[in-house]
Amino acid sequence: MTEFRLNPNDDDEGDEQIARGLRALYAAPAGDGYWNEFEARIMARVADVELGWWTELDRWVRPALAAAAVLLLAAGAAMIRARQLESEIAVDNMLSSPSVPASTAIRPSLDNERDARIRYLFGCSNQETSCSAQNNKR
Numbered sequence: 001m002t003e004f005r006l007n008p009n010d011d012d013e014g015d016e017q018i019a020r021g022l023r024a025l026y027a028a029p030a031g032d033g034y035w036n037e038f039e040a041r042i043m044a045r046v047a048d049v050e051l052g053w054w055t056e057l058d059r060w061v062r063p064a065l066a067a068a069a070v071l072l073l074a075a076g077a078a079m080i081r082a083r084q085l086e087s088e089i090a091v092d093n094m095l096s097s098p099s100v101p102a103s104t105a106i107r108p109s110l111d112n113e114r115d116a117r118i119r120y121l122f123g124c125s126n127q128e129t130s131c132s133a134q135n136n137k138r
Helices: 012-026 032-048 053-095 102-106 113-122 129-137
Strands: none
């Protein structure tokens, strides 16, 4: 296994010098004043922060209101379009030609059971005008 060294020509003493220098650089401060000030900074930051689930919702108020407004506009547009389509369909149905002949639509329906039985016996349906003419002659 190979050893990694910063300078391959140095002996182990060079590495030890670097390690001592790094330890001195990263060593914790010796005085209590640093630690007291550090604790005071941490406690001041903790006191400033509100701890509660509702504090997270404050950041979402504006985006949530914007999303709700977009949703309401989309729903309103969909309702208006649906109403327009219903109106167009109703107008088309009123202006299109009827699917039944006008004579059938105008002719009164048979209220009499006797007439209905006669039609049934002669094989006539209610829509056929030729059968009603035959029945009126008899």
